[in-house]
Amino acid sequence: MRVVIASGKGGTGKTMVATNLAWLLAKIGLRTTYVDADVEAPNGHLFLHPVAVTSRRFSSPLPVLVGPLCSGCGACQRFCAFNAIVAAGDKVLVFPELCHGCGGCVEVCPESALHERPRESGTLLRGRAGRIGYQAGHLDVGEPRSAPLIEALLEQAPREGVVVVDAPPGTSCGAVAALRGADQVVLVTEPTPFGLHDLRLAVEMCRKLGCSPSVIVNRCDLGNDQVLTYLHAEAIAVLAEIPFDRQVSAAYARGELAATGHKPLREAMRAVVSKILVHDVDVDRAQPPGDLHRVKGVCP
DSSP states (O other): OEEEEEOSSTTSSHHHHHHHHHHHHHHTTOOEEEEEOOTTSOOTHHHHOOEEEEEEEEEEEEEEEOTTOOOOOOHHHHHOTTOOEEEETTEEEEOTTTOOOOOHHHHHOTTOOEEEEEEEEEEEEEEEETTEEEEEEEEOTTOOOOHHHHHHHHHTSOSSSEEEEEOOSSSSHHHHHHHTTOSEEEEEEOSSHHHHHHHHHHHHHHHHTTOOOEEEEETTTSSOSHHHHHHHHTTOOEEEEEOOOHHHHHHHHTTOOGGGTOHHHHHHHHHHHHHHHTSOOOTTTTOOOOSOOOOTTSOO
């Protein structure tokens, strides 16, 4: 099962939920992997403290002009839907920041003057945090496109157990890439006007992708009830409401998993796990729940 934790905006508590959820899933005996797909600002390692971390560079294909074969026909430029390549006479100018690496320009070149070479844009990390598998991506500074790195990160995620994906905030291409292939999408929001505005956008994004999201309302006692009213009107399930607590904030500031010592948050995560797995979970006894009951067909 792949569970994607997403949010309409940053700062809602998405990483707090994702890391504590991964801890609880591992605690009850499930094979669990945490994937930090927020590659522009990954911070799950601050709370999980992974060890034995290995890394490898990620690269994507970039077209380059090889030799004096170009006739200046412009077929490559006409093909590119992203305006990433310009044919000027017998020269070809490629904009790496716009290129999506589809290879179409190479295929349509009648003189085979274009070849693909790898271009590095980030790093893929792998390690362990106790019983939790850890994977993350780090996008290079200045790189504008995070989706290829996120797609590569998810391709190497395990096919067994539960994979908790900490998605990028918002509704960008990176967030869309993280949501593809999800079995469950959980949106973390807050009961504020900004939270409601961006939650609407995130719900619309999920529905465009064919997903049926559920929601966790964090800091539920600090705002108004407009978020709950919207969720009720849209028939969107609320998995948990987490009140604000300084103990949780203090644990977060210390780089600790708050659920390990804060029972209300642990119970909120228990409710989330029970509803995601459709299985009652005894957190304190930490007994394995047996077979994993997955909800099918939530995302394509």
